[in-house]
Amino acid sequence: MTTEPNELPVQVRSRTEDRNPRTEAIDTEDAAGIVRLITSEDAAVAGAVAAAGDRIAALVELGVHALAGGGRVIYAGSGTSGRLAVLDAVELLPTYRVGEDQVTAFLAGGGEAMTRPVEGAEDDPAAGACAVADVTGADLVIGLAASGRTPYVRGALVAAAERGARTGLIACNPGAELATLVDVAVLVDTGPEVITGSTRMKAGTAQKLVLNTFSTAVMVRLGKTYSNLMIDVLPTNEKLHGRIVRMLEQATGRSAQECGAVLAEAEDPRTALVCLLADVGVAQARDALADNPPDPARNEDPSGIRSAVIAART
Structure with a gap:
């Protein structure tokens, strides 16, 4: 992304972008000390996800309703969030015989972005809207964005809502701006990252936990387990x-x-x-x-x- 002369770059307002006072001296630690700091921060993630349990359950109900009614669950995300969504979707086929005709994921930048960054892809709301162009009122579209503001995700959620689909958001920012656009917002407060702004860490772990919980609960309610x-x-x-x-x-x-x-x-x-x-x-x-x-x-x-x-x- 480039900016015009004298134009300030985008400032993301999210606790995931704050500086973590507990890890300010991490670069002075030896290997054991660094690991201790990282794992102590990670230990709080499961509790933060559990605190959002009611909202996850509400999202599960929408997922069950969509799939039981012949609709689909569609994830849309970028970067780490989008890659985790793709992983969750593809693992449902061998585990529960649920293919991409029922649960699928769109990643900003397409398949190439699974293994390498695609510059500017997350800043394109039109691409997000295009990804969900065929959704219907029977579908559930879930946006994933650690900050809760990603333009690609915004484009997907707005387009989905215009087509009558139910919508959800999984983010790690209690003040996520996209939360007002969706039916159910799961906002997990993971706080500042160990390395400032590195949301592949606690935020990524939290989103993986939420996805595991969401899709597994949906599959159980759909009768995929005994x-x-x-x-x-x-x-x-x-x-x-x-x-x-x-x-x-x-x-x-x-x-x-x-x-x-x-x-x-x-x-x-x-x-x-x-x-x-x-x-x-x-x-x-x-x-x-x-x-x-x-x-x-x-x-x-x-x-x-x-x-x-x-x-x-x-």
Whole structure:
């Protein structure tokens, strides 16, 4: 970004840009002292995220509503914030069988910005608006910006709202200016960074925690787990195939050999799980699951597994 002669550069008003009095002498410390300062500051991040729990829960409700209604969850961010959003979105496919048609992320500067800085990309609100040009009223668009002011994110949120989408913000600035534009603002007060303005540190950690919490809670409410076990893992490699077999063991108490055999016959974890829990054949398990599909409105059994087991046994 360049400025005209006599024009002052943009001044970001955020606690993440303040100087941290606890680390002013960090450059006089040895390695152990530097690590101690960094980790002591990091220790406060989880508490700051927990303090925003009510707002995260409100955002989860919007996410569940969007995906259960056939809409999408769309992240928009730049720099560290945007890269964390991309990471969260892509990891949902192998973990919960949720692809980019349901949860996706737009990073200022595009794919190239995942591995290298793209100069000026975050300052382009038109690019943010273009990224979400096809959103509808069924979608949820979540902007991520440590400072809560990034122009690219502003463009995405304004455009999304104009198209009737619900909107959210994840930021680390209690006074985030974009908070007034969204339905739900999650503002985590992480305070000054160890190194002034280096928001890849505490702010980045906080945003990662919020994203983990948000997307996991949404997936649980959508019935992607049975108890605390993943039942929609996509077995794209041997490790994940083994995880499914282990999940069946943990859920049913049956042997690995029996679980593996039933999984091979059933061809998917849900059907295999109902077969083993209800002690029924594949056809009967599939019928029971068809009558009890995942439903976030089903209290205490959003996955439908418990209901399917009861139905299969009767």
